[in-house]
Amino acid sequence: MKSSRTRRGAVIAAALTLALVGCSSGGDEPNIPAAPQGPVSPEWQAVIDAANDEGRVTWYSVSPPAAREALKEAFEAAYPEISVEIRAISGAEMDAALETEHDTGTPGADVVSAVNYAWADERSNADDWFAPITGPSFEHQDWVDSGYIVNGNMVMAPIGLVVIGWNTQLFPEQITGYEDLLDPRLKGGALGMIEPYAAVFSDWWSFIEEHHDADFLERMADQDPTFYPSAAVMNESIASGEIAVGGFATAVDLAQLKEDGAPVDFMVPDPAWTAQNLFYVPQSAGNPNAAQVFMDFFASPAGQAAVAEFGATPLKEVAPDTLGANTPIVLTTMEHVLDPNWTSEYEANWRTIFSR
Secondary structure (H helix, E strand, O other): OOOOEEOOOOOOOOOEOOOEEEEOOOOOOOOOOOOOOOOOOHHHHHHHHHHHHHOEEEEEEOOOHHHHHHHHHHHHHHOOOOEEEEEEOOHHHHHHHHHHHHHHOOOOOOEEEEOOHHHHHHHHOOOOOEOOOOOHHHHOHHHHHHOOEEOOOEEEEEEEEEEEEEEOOOOOOOOOOHHHHHOHHHOOOOEEEEOOOOHHHHHHHHHHHHHOOOOHHHHHHOOOOEEEOOHHHHHHHHHHOOOOEEEEEEHHHHHHHHHOOOOEEEEOOOOEEEEEEEEEOEOOOOOHHHHHHHHHHHHOHHHHHHHOOOOOOOOOOOHHHOOOOOEEEEEOOHHHHOOHHHHHHHHHHHHHHHOO
């Protein structure tokens, strides 16, 4: 490959998306109850009681760090008798762990939020992999109409927008879109981009070509950017000043870094691209009742207000207070990420362009 730089590190992949929604900058804190409200059926109360007895949820997650911490904090405030243990785990490692837990019956993950699309799609149709989702929050008409519930046992979640981020000390100007990434001052490593070694990253590059600039790959190759394996690593590199601008950053994590005092800012492209995590409960869960209560809280207004603030949600009462309120959002194309031929051909073309 050309002299482009590649940064190695822990990979937290972006996630799959399946539809087109609308989005814009978030407003004030939404007036959302701290826990699901309304009458609780005796059957669901029995699940809650059993969950309190179990007392914990182990969550395998590739979700954006700030989003998962926000959901954990909100859930533990609503259900103080249940603690959440988050295990940040990469895709290949997660698949192997879930296979072992399924085959041996060894408890491990109680809840999963992952981007193992083909793996999960195949197993969601089987009877012995994922538990049916039973929480009453999923009966809300907004969820029913969203198309985000798959086979009754898996939920799509567009919880984090991919944005353009920059270090305000190194690049004090306002960035307005992907065209600004072609600024000559960003040549030679000052710009960070994602390498398309995974199907979902190839889909993001394809999104820019389709919706922003058909010649973007050729023009970007001339920039000789620094390549990163994940948005998480890129976010930290923007904050530390290792790069001035990052083209594949996550709004939720940059917002947290900014709140913590880092010299960072970001803008939401129009249209923007986002990816959905796949949430599900493995049949091998050691705390199955706590897992169902966690999933139900995730789908509730309180849970969505916590986890989707910098993404999108199907809940109409929460959506105006998310970052994705008015700006069009393009979700990852299923046909791309599930087609190995498309992926291999796109990546091969990309590498040909960037090796010139």
